[in-house]
Amino acid sequence: MKLLKPRDTPVELRFLRMLRARMTLPDDQHYMNLEQGYAGERIMDAWLENLSSDCLVINDLLLEQNRRIFQIDSLLVFQEKIYMLDAKHSAGDFYIDGDKWKTISGVEIQDPLLQMRRSTTLLRKLLQQLRINIPIEYFLVFTHPEFYLYSAPPDLPAVFTPQVPRFLKQLNRMNAKINRKHEQLAKQLLALHSTDNPHMRLPEYDFDGLEKGVVCAGCRSFMQHRRKKFFCSRCGMVEDTETAVMRSVAEYRFLFPDRKVTTKGLYEWGGMQGSSQKVRQILLNHFKRVGDGRSSYYVD
Ligand SMILES: [Zn+2]
Structure with missing residues (x-):
């Protein structure tokens, strides 16, 4: 397999991880859900590393079809088919009651198939527009070892943890020969990938309000x-001052892209004590200084 787009930590999760250390998040559950989702995706990535057949893998695609945004955890391009995989990392006992998914205590949860079907329909339309005709098959991939689904129908498009080795074997046995047409298709989808997630939900924050x-x-x-x-x-982590300060600089720039990098700003951000000389020296080691004296700041 050829990995065309590896998975990065989602931008929203990066924001929330940084903010959570320094403030109380208004919706901590949302943060936990993102962590859980990302954990599941990484488990699925590790499984997919065992794909030995000739195929293309694109992770974490955010696409738009007719102003409707949809996200694909992993897209596998095979010779005669595209597979869409959605990782689910819930733990606990669930059952399907008619067309409703419920926890064992009877609380209805969001039907994961609905979202998957919607994404499949939108991808199909998108491919039609690109004049690409290739069948799409989708699977929910359950990644949590403590997940159990009672009364799952055998035709459910799902891969449960004990089925993963056979699922991969099946994919590895498939007729697979990727040619330029497939590469072209993958390239087109990658070009349409949006880095701007409109569903991102960040709390309000400012420099003074963060610890x-x-x-x-x-x-x-x-x-x-x-x-x-x-x-x-x-x-028990130990870090030399320069590495720790540079990590803080990266965080500061990520959270406050409009703020200038200054000795005073970083000294304050890092909660430093004593002389600011050390911070100044580290900034000088890594950046170019613009201006002199109190109004000076640092750029790449
Ligand atoms: Zn620690």
Whole structure:
């Protein structure tokens, strides 16, 4: 298999991870859902690494068809078929009651097939517009080891964890020969990929309202500075000052793209104590300084 688009950490999740360390999120459940979804997608990615047949893999595609946005976790282009895979990382016992999905205690949940069917229809229309005629098949891929679905009909387009090895074997046995036409199709879809997710839900935040300090890369709690190093008392991570400050700079620039990178700003952002000379030196090591004195700032 050829991986044409690897999966990045979703932008919304990157924002929320950074913000959550420094403020109380108004909707923590939304953040947890994103983490859970991403965890499932990465498990599916690891499984798909075992694909040995000649096929193309595109992850995390955000497409638009007639002003309707749809997202595909993984799209596999085979010689005669496209597979759309949607990772589901829920844990617990569920059952299907008629056409409704419910938790074992009877609470109805969103039918994951509805969303999948909608995406399939939209992709089909999009391909028609591109004058590409290739069948599409879709599967829900259940990635959580503690997920169980009672009374699942055998024709449900789903792959459950114990079925994954056979599912992959089946794909690996398929007639597969990718040619320029397939590459072209993949290229067209990639060109249509949108990086701008309109469904992104970020809380309001500003510099003054966020807690300051250097956040641990491992567990995202605040680190302490001692003897030229940063320490995390929660997970034991140790980091030299330069690495920790540069991580903080990256965070600062990500959260505040309109703010200038200044010694004062970064000193404050990192919750530093003592002289700001060290921060200035690190910024000088990595950036170009513009201007002099108090109004100076740093650029790439
Ligand atoms: Zn830590």
